[in-house]
Amino acid sequence: KKYENSLSLTRNTFKEGFNELFANFRTVDEEFFEELEETLIMSDVGVDLAMEITKELRQEAKLTKAKSADDLRQLIVEKIVDKFDEDKLPSILTMEDGLTVFLFVGVNGVGKTTTIGKLAARYKNQHKKVLLAAADTFRAGAIDQLVEWGRRSDVEVVTKAAGSDPASVVYDALQKAKAEHYDILMIDTAGRLQNKDNLMKELEKIGKVIRREIPDAPHETILALDATTGQNAIQQAKEFSTVTPITGIALTKLDGSAKGGIVLSIVQSLRIPVKLIGLGEKIDDLQDFDEEFFVRGLFK
Numbered sequence: 529k530k531y532e533n534s535l536s537l538t539r540n541t542f543k544e545g546f547n548e549l550f551a552n553f554r555t556v557d558e559e560f561f562e563e564l565e566e567t568l569i570m571s572d573v574g575v576d577l578a579m580e581i582t583k584e585l586r587q588e589a590k591l592t593k594a595k596s597a598d599d600l601r602q603l604i605v606e607k608i609v610d611k612f613d614e615d616k617l618p619s620i621l622t623m624e625d626g627l628t629v630f631l632f633v634g635v636n637g638v639g640k641t642t643t644i645g646k647l648a649a650r651y652k653n654q655h656k657k658v659l660l661a662a663a664d665t666f667r668a669g670a671i672d673q674l675v676e677w678g679r680r681s682d683v684e685v686v687t688k689a690a691g692s693d694p695a696s697v698v699y700d701a702l703q704k705a706k707a708e709h710y711d712i713l714m715i716d717t718a719g720r721l722q723n724k725d726n727l728m729k730e731l732e733k734i735g736k737v738i739r740r741e742i743p744d745a746p747h748e749t750i751l752a753l754d755a756t757t758g759q760n761a762i763q764q765a766k767e768f769s770t771v772t773p774i775t776g777i778a779l780t781k782l783d784g785s786a787k788g789g790i791v792l793s794i795v796q797s798l799r800i801p802v803k804l805i806g807l808g809e810k811i812d813d814l815q816d817f818d819e820e821f822f823v824r825g826l827f828k
């Protein structure tokens with residue numbers, strides 16, 4: 529229920545777009561498909577994908593002899609659900625035994641720290657022992673903010689003074705996590721994409737420190753993206769992919785975005801699964817991403 533309310537902006541754009549499309553509906557002709565393509569682009573599905581979906585629907589409408597608006601609506605929903613199924617989305621990974629390490633990356637302001645805080649509360653509620661590492665030492669504000677989330681979620685945070693080597697914070701956190709048998713370690717990092725070489729070096733060093741302690745870690749590298757930035761988020765994801773391998777995306781601020789099509793666009797153009805979605809600023813405003821539920825919800 530809550531999930532549905534939070535997505536009302538996104539849903540309204542879809543619904544209004546499609547209502548308009550079908551209000552003008554007379555017959556299954558080229559004009560209809562052109563309008564459909566436009567509607568998809570407006571919802572931020574991405575131009576290439578909008579064209580692909582439209583092209584496939586054109587053929588399917590012919591094959592299935594779809595005539596009515598209802599037939600077409602059904603075909604469209606099925607098609608979009610299919611597009612997600614092509615890349616069946618694995619949910620966020622946690623190890624059965626021992627320590628699971630999550631590395632979080634993303635540019636400032638996208639909601640990275642908030643996502644870590646929300647996730648910390650989730651695992652804490654599952655009675656897991658959770659540790660946070662403030663490896664964004666570039667901004668003092670970032671450290672304070674993570675400490676504040678730690679307080680809210682009642683989990684410990686490993687910090688060092690601003691300006692310290694991020695890898696040394698990670699090292700300390702790993703030592704603590706191992707010695708005190710933590711289940712989850714979440715590492716916050718600086719998102720200075722404007723200085724790609726430095727960022728790459730910093731993340732490489734952090735990665736090395738982690739692997740020296742736990743060879744198969746980090747188990748997840750989660751990129752936080754702000755849904756309200758639309759196609760810019762795609763660009764950020766592309767750039768981050770060149771800096772470090774990404775295993776999943778946390779798409780934040782979907783509650784403030786009228787363009788939920790961005791989810792589809794990300795999955796299709798980047799082939800990186802969206803694993804988490806942020807639906808507000810509060811501690812429990814985080815959900816695992818469920819593609820079928822999401823797509824069907826958009827058309828309700």
Ligand code: GDP
Nearest residue numbers: 636637638639640641642780781806807808809
């Ligand atoms: P960071 O710099 O990437 O760590 O970003 P923050 O976690 O500090 O978040 C930046 C701003 O976005 C804060 O004001 C958050 O409250 C807000 N924010 C984060 N996630 C969400 C979300 O899912 N929905 C909304 N509406 N706001 C969010």
